[in-house]
Amino acid sequence: MGDPTRDLEQWIPRLIAVWRRHRKAGKPQRGGGRNAPRARFEEEELPEGNLTKDELREIGAGVKQLSMGLTRNRELAGAHYMDDPKLLGAYLLFYWPVSYAQARSTLSELPNRPRAVLDLGSGPGPLAFAALDAGATSVVAADRSKPALELARALATEAGEGMATREWSPEKPLPEGKFDLITMGHVVNELYNGAIEPRAELLERVLERVNPHGSLVVIEPALKDTSRALLKVRNVLVDKGYAVRAPCLFRGPCPALQKDSDWCHAERSWRMPRLIEDIAHAASLHKESLKMSYLVLAPRGEAWPEPPTGAVFRIVSEPLEGKGRTRFMGCGPEGRIGLAMQEKHENEKNRLFFKVTRGDVIRITDTEDRGDGRALTDQSSLEILANAGKPVVRT
Ligand SMILES: C[S@@+](CC[C@H](N)C(=O)[O-])C[C@H]1O[C@@H](n2cnc3c(N)ncnc32)[C@H](O)[C@@H]1O
Numbered sequence: 001m002g003d004p005t006r007d008l009e010q011w012i013p014r015l016i017a018v019w020r021r022h023r024k025a026g027k028p029q030r031g032g033g034r035n036a037p038r039a040r041f042e043e044e045e046l047p048e049g050n051l052t053k054d055e056l057r058e059i060g061a062g063v064k065q066l067s068m069g070l071t072r073n074r075e076l077a078g079a080h081y082m083d084d085p086k087l088l089g090a091y092l093l094f095y096w097p098v099s100y101a102q103a104r105s106t107l108s109e110l111p112n113r114p115r116a117v118l119d120l121g122s123g124p125g126p127l128a129f130a131a132l133d134a135g136a137t138s139v140v141a142a143d144r145s146k147p148a149l150e151l152a153r154a155l156a157t158e159a160g161e162g163m164a165t166r167e168w169s170p171e172k173p174l175p176e177g178k179f180d181l182i183t184m185g186h187v188v189n190e191l192y193n194g195a196i197e198p199r200a201e202l203l204e205r206v207l208e209r210v211n212p213h214g215s216l217v218v219i220e221p222a223l224k225d226t227s228r229a230l231l232k233v234r235n236v237l238v239d240k241g242y243a244v245r246a247p248c249l250f251r252g253p254c255p256a257l258q259k260d261s262d263w264c265h266a267e268r269s270w271r272m273p274r275l276i277e278d279i280a281h282a283a284s285l286h287k288e289s290l291k292m293s294y295l296v297l298a299p300r301g302e303a304w305p306e307p308p309t310g311a312v313f314r315i316v317s318e319p320l321e322g323k324g325r326t327r328f329m330g331c332g333p334e335g336r337i338g339l340a341m342q343e344k345h346e347n348e349k350n351r352l353f354f355k356v357t358r359g360d361v362i363r364i365t366d367t368e369d370r371g372d373g374r375a376l377t378d379q380s381s382l383e384i385l386a387n388a389g390k391p392v393v394r395t
Contacts (some may be wrong), residue, residue, distance in 0.1 A: 066090055071366050103130035128141040140164045141163055142174075174209055183216075196232045205299060207299050216295075264293065266389075338370075364381065
């Protein structure tokens, strides 16, 4: 398995090449068809790994429209935006790399390396290709958008990979077969007008196609509403006896849903490709860290992973800095509570407290109960059992 950052860098020229070819094919040609000598000359003149100013402007406008429609007013959620060449192009060059990186980070948490993979709501296949790069041997990408699947196939050809595609939408039967991994990236939030029960029913049907010890990975935008909706779907499935492999260590109803103002999401640092930086700038967007909400679910009948012994928590907030102390929210087998430490208590055994980040899994000892949480003192120790995006060492 390659390094995700390097793998993603290799995808950038492929994404650009495929986009340029499809854009040209969709435009009326001046002075001859797409193989006319002049057209080929122009293609050779274009920079391989980045966009020209005009291209950036075009993609930036599409990304602005997608960002507004998918994350602000949500008018595009559930709409056929992948069938609009301008928006599909913007998705391919901006959101594809983001989804790919999110997927690689999530797949690195799986207990087993999946071989047979199905990517539902694949669009042009960022999760499908992430699975291939993470060691999958056969991948099926399924979506209702023909143009998006066509791009997935073009990318596979460009990369010299094999990829099967299927037209699919939730009212149709799932593609044939059983899989070690099924992924659903940023699609569940676009289904059933926000209704929770039919989403949970769909995930149950999907889980029937997951092989024993395999996983269903659902990735969603880190927005408050889409994250809370995912947690509600999680609760329905957990209530029916399904186990969550990650990120939850708490086996009851998600405690982040107790207050209307709370939600839970993940955040990963990443080396943003230059292309994304340039497009974000052109679209006046900020995209520094990778934020997402995700769930890794086990098929029916599998038990929850045994939690490590002791007082174990996943960090589920950023550091909340106060006067001389730092506080995080932690969520573990005993629930979601505040964890705090004063700087004056810092020593060899506990100083990692000031270094932990959202997603890390920690074990702490010798804490004191404080209000609705725990305080680490100079007697306390802290151990990191897993960095964000890595499997938890169960000891
Ligand atoms: C935001 S894109 C996600 C693409 C890709 N999975 C990713 O993570 O970047 C959502 C995808 O869901 C697909 N989609 C939305 N509603 C759908 C439906 N009812 N049936 C099938 N696909 C659907 C869209 O065509 C689109 O490709």
